[in-house]
Amino acid sequence: MAERSPATRRTLWLALVLVFAFLYIPIAVLVALSFNEGGLAFR
Amino acid sequence: MVRAADGKPIAWLSERRTPGATPEGRARQGRGGYFVKYQPSRSSLLMAPALVWLTALMVVPCALVLALAFFRRGIYGGIDYTFTLENFGLVFDPLYAGIFLNSARIAGTATLIAVVIGYAAAYAIAAAPRRWQPVFLFFAVLPFWSNYLIRTYAWIVLLNREGLITQLLRWFGYTGEPPSMLYTEGAVIAGLVYNYLPFVILACYAPLSRLNPELAEASRDLGASAATTLRRVILPLTVPGIAAGAVFVFVLSIGNFVTPALLGGGRFQMIGNLVYDQFLTANDWPFGAALAMALIAIMLLVLMAQALATDRAAGRAAEARGQADG
Numbered sequence: 001m002a003e004r005s006p007a008t009r010r011t012l013w014l015a016l017v018l019v020f021a022f023l024y025i026p027i028a029v030l031v032a033l034s035f036n037e038g039g040l041a042f043r
Numbered sequence: 044m045v046r047a048a049d050g051k052p053i054a055w056l057s058e059r060r061t062p063g064a065t066p067e068g069r070a071r072q073g074r075g076g077y078f079v080k081y082q083p084s085r086s087s088l089l090m091a092p093a094l095v096w097l098t099a100l101m102v103v104p105c106a107l108v109l110a111l112a113f114f115r116r117g118i119y120g121g122i123d124y125t126f127t128l129e130n131f132g133l134v135f136d137p138l139y140a141g142i143f144l145n146s147a148r149i150a151g152t153a154t155l156i157a158v159v160i161g162y163a164a165a166y167a168i169a170a171a172p173r174r175w176q177p178v179f180l181f182f183a184v185l186p187f188w189s190n191y192l193i194r195t196y197a198w199i200v201l202l203n204r205e206g207l208i209t210q211l212l213r214w215f216g217y218t219g220e221p222p223s224m225l226y227t228e229g230a231v232i233a234g235l236v237y238n239y240l241p242f243v244i245l246a247c248y249a250p251l252s253r254l255n256p257e258l259a260e261a262s263r264d265l266g267a268s269a270a271t272t273l274r275r276v277i278l279p280l281t282v283p284g285i286a287a288g289a290v291f292v293f294v295l296s297i298g299n300f301v302t303p304a305l306l307g308g309g310r311f312q313m314i315g316n317l318v319y320d321q322f323l324t325a326n327d328w329p330f331g332a333a334l335a336m337a338l339i340a341i342m343l344l345v346l347m348a349q350a351l352a353t354d355r356a357a358g359r360a361a362e363a364r365g366q367a368d369g
Contacts, residue, residue, distance in 0.1 A: 012167040019164040026197035
């Protein structure tokens, strides 16, 4: 792809970080809570 | 099947609107007909197992379900083999038509959000250094390696009243009643977007990575802003990827029943849940079959729209190439 300004590059990296956060935070939370001995209370 | 004298199969040749237009056509006419010997090619032989598989496990079951839709429900469940069209009439009943429209709205919203997020991610991956692109793609697909149910349960853990979001709100000083996020339409849409986002990223990445960078550079050199270049150059040339990703998300979302059941808590009925209920709860297989056929018809319409959009985009791209070459 074409050369981009630093601001555009930062925006693209931010978009990528946000998308990966969206993809991985739910699974990371589930993995973290799988070590919770007391279980979970859903309300 | 029609066979030649040597026993090999013969296929009807339908290629000639003007039979005498070519020397081959005139030669065939001279031999007295339009039949040619059909030699099974290597590609048709290679396709045969897949065609047999699809016919046995896709076409035949769909035909059976379609046939089921033309019968009545038995008094004690089961099927009364009396021909009727009332199941299809019932599909258009305002109650069920409303569920169809609601499903289309939820699936459409999920598709729109997934396309916006997925396109941005695919654009960012395609713009990353070449050596990092396979790594980012790998991490975009990695969540798919876990089970669909587990991925959906992860959102229950996240959105419930004692979940991470509530904990974060309390950490920031919020002391009121925890917001009710689980078992809402927003939760269903979030679950659908989350589960199908990698499809959009992969579908959009393919055309974006093949895009000729000189086109964007030429647009910028001619004075277009970054937004105009995206809108007038990059987006039109990547329509096939967007359409493919959108169709993936829409078709898989509109018939989904796991996500609305788990994240909607049964408060939001989509077509998938309705079909499930007809087959397994109401024991009305013929009406369930009619609903399933209506769903397939909607999906076919969406696929046709995608093919049309892809075709037009390919035409535009060819026209642009022709103008550039000329």
